[in-house]
Amino acid sequence: MPNTTALPSVERLLPQVRELLGPKVLASHCHRGDETILVAPGEIVSVLAALRDDKGLDFDTLMDLCAVDHLPRRPRFEVVYHLVSLAKRQRLRVKVPVEEKSPSVPTVSGLWPGADWFEREAWDMYGIVFEGHPDLRRLLMYEQFEGHPLRRDYPVNRRQPLIGPRN
Secondary structure, three states, X not given: OOOOOOOOOOOOOHHHHHHHXXXXXXXXXXXXXXXXXXXXXXXXXXXXXXXXXXXXXXXXXXXXXXXXXXXXXXXXXXXXXXXXXXOOOEEEEEEEEEOOOOOEEEOOOOOOOOHHHHHHHHHHHHOOXXXXXXXXXXXXXXXXXXXXOOOOOOOOOOOOOOOXXXX
16 A cells, blocks of 8 residues: 655755845745745846855756746746755755736846756747847747747647748
């Protein structure tokens, strides 16, 4: 019989993160060892820079950046940043709520150049604009593609414009 006992929630980083960031942390939680903070879109660059530059935390790697569509929940979208400290062997998830009307978040490609591709993918699939991004254009879909296919309200039977070979 499988063990159905929930894994304990052990906060190792959250007290230190809350002390560093103060009121910039809107909420936090730890679920099965995954520690998460929620911050406002306007604070994301300063928050990620502080987490990267603080010697006690040393989150030197942006492992991933993705988006989530929570339709019909409000706010509809979230941008999720997965940070890793290679030296300290720890990780942290940072979430940013994004409203449906004019969804946008400042780019973090100035902090981590690798965020460039992650942000392009999130824009292409969900339509979230990353303000200040150096080259925000489609990454996975072709330029004439209409809409953002990972949005939960995207019509699955929608016909797209046909494109021919480039001359």
